[in-house]
Amino acid sequence: MHLFPPASCPRLVVKIGSALLVDPEGAIRRGWLEGIAADIAARVAAGQQVAVVSSGAIALGARRLKLVKGGRASLEDAQAAAATGQIALSQVWAEVLAANGLTAAQMLVTLDDLEDRRRYLNAAATLGRLLSLNVVPIINENDSVATAEIRFGDNDRLAARVAQAADAHGVVLLSDIDGLYDRNPALPGAEHIATVERIDRRIENMADRGSASGMGSGGMVSKIEAARIAASAGVSLAIANGRIDRPLSADARHTVFLPEKRTRARKAWLAGRLTAKGSITVDEGAAKALAEGRSLLAIGATSIRGMFFRGDLVTIEGPNGPIARGLAEYDAADAQAILGIRSEDQADRLGYAPRSALVHRNHMALL
Incomplete structure (x- = not known):
């Protein structure tokens, strides 16, 4: 054996x-x-x-x-x-x-x-x-x-x-x-x-x-x-x-x-799931923050792919490939609207009080 x-x-x-x-x-x-x-x-x-x-x-x-x-x-x-x-x-x-x-x-x-x-x-x-x-x-x-x-x-x-x-x-x-x-x-x-x-x-x-x-x-x-x-x-x-x-x-x-x-x-x-509905690409600063256990904020995101809704699984892509998977806090359209925007400026874009993150650390798994 x-x-x-x-x-x-x-x-x-x-x-x-x-x-x-x-x-x-x-x-x-x-x-x-x-x-x-x-x-x-x-x-x-x-x-x-x-x-x-x-x-x-x-x-x-x-x-x-x-x-x-x-x-x-x-x-x-x-x-x-x-x-x-x-x-x-x-x-x-x-x-x-x-x-x-x-x-x-x-x-x-x-x-x-x-x-x-x-x-x-x-x-x-x-x-x-x-x-x-x-x-x-x-x-x-x-x-x-x-x-x-x-x-x-x-x-x-x-x-x-x-x-x-x-x-x-x-x-x-x-x-x-x-x-x-x-x-x-x-x-x-x-x-x-x-x-x-x-x-x-x-x-x-x-x-x-x-x-x-x-x-x-x-x-x-x-x-x-x-x-x-x-x-x-x-x-x-x-x-x-x-x-x-x-x-x-x-x-x-x-x-x-x-x-x-x-x-x-x-x-x-979450990490083992195979059917992500879309992806969010982030910059180097956001990738580093995720590695330190932080949530993904809109200011660190650079692009959105796919048609997903709040609660769907998304892959988070860094400069060198996939780095995490998590549950989206926003629909794809709203996430697209606040890309790169500071939290205090997001309400004007969305017309409602923004959530704290695109993907919260409690609903995210690093790959």
């Missing part, structure tokens, strides 16, 4: 990619899955609570429905394949876990379920109760109702958000690669990165786009985005090779992304 052992990680989320669960012909790799179930059972017996984010429904459904391009030729095909394949996927998970004395539960979520605060708290409560009962939740995006515009798009980011909702301590992304390399691992001289302390532009540039198997929707870019979400919630994340037997107990090479300091739950939720 070399990846996040139970003693140091009481609660773990394991994400399994389509290429590991399903062979190129669209059949479940049952022998490999039985090994994973045995690994999970060993961890549960040692006191660890485990949740699984499982891909594979679309690939399984596409085979049963004989759909071209693995069921991804159109949104309608993907939804039909997901609806059909999810039954097979949940059934096989229930069987392999039951063989190890464990009970499985199915949770299908949409992006909105984890972006809306009330629904997020409901999902978190369900996960917490299942895990406390030593049930193994099998979680997947509800692809049968998700649209192209409103979805996670990959289970890497979903796993990071689930870890946040479950108050987990670690995430393992099992994939067809054993971690992050400084360039495409197929290129000569590519070097494996064992530990990432901070995700910066240099780390982002190492990401190789695309899914090697052609079945999944993720790639190294999505895994780094997942690591960023996890880190902001104080959760460690590992990318590990799943193309070996019993990968959760094997002493194999992997990459670990270290977490930041665990933050208050609401701020971690």
Whole structure:
């Protein structure tokens, strides 16, 4: 148990990619899955609570429905394949876990379920109760109702958000690669990165786009985005090779992304949200003030993008990229009207008494 052992990680989320669960012909790799179930059972017996984010429904459904391009030729095909394949996927998970004395539960979520605060708290409560009962939740995006515009798009980011909702301590992304390399691992001289302390532009540039198997929707870019979400919630994340037997107990090479300091739950939720309605660009002085824990004032803002309303999530962009996310105190039109204006002059522009900030520090999370 070399990846996040139970003693140091009481609660773990394991994400399994389509290429590991399903062979190129669209059949479940049952022998490999039985090994994973045995690994999970060993961890549960040692006191660890485990949740699984499982891909594979679309690939399984596409085979049963004989759909071209693995069921991804159109949104309608993907939804039909997901609806059909999810039954097979949940059934096989229930069987392999039951063989190890464990009970499985199915949770299908949409992006909105984890972006809306009330629904997020409901999902978190369900996960917490299942895990406390030593049930193994099998979680997947509800692809049968998700649209192209409103979805996670990959289970890497979903796993990071689930870890946040479950108050987990670690995430393992099992994939067809054993971690992050400084360039495409197929290129000569590519070097494996064992530990990432901070995700910066240099780390982002190492990401190789695309899914090697052609079945999944993720790639190294999505895994780094997942690591960023996890880190902001104080959760460690590992990318590990799943193309070996019993990968959760094997002493194999992997990459670990270290977490930041665990933050208050609401701020971690804000930082991990994916559907910002717009953005506010700020100058260097405002960026420095935000880093010191201050609110965003209109005088430090330079431009507005997007159509958002008071209470919507917005990204705050500094001179070198995104620096924070928070809830807007103004509609976009009113925020545009007071850009760069001192607080004492804003009432004349707006026709009403201004609020103290464009984004208040209590409703903001630094990235």
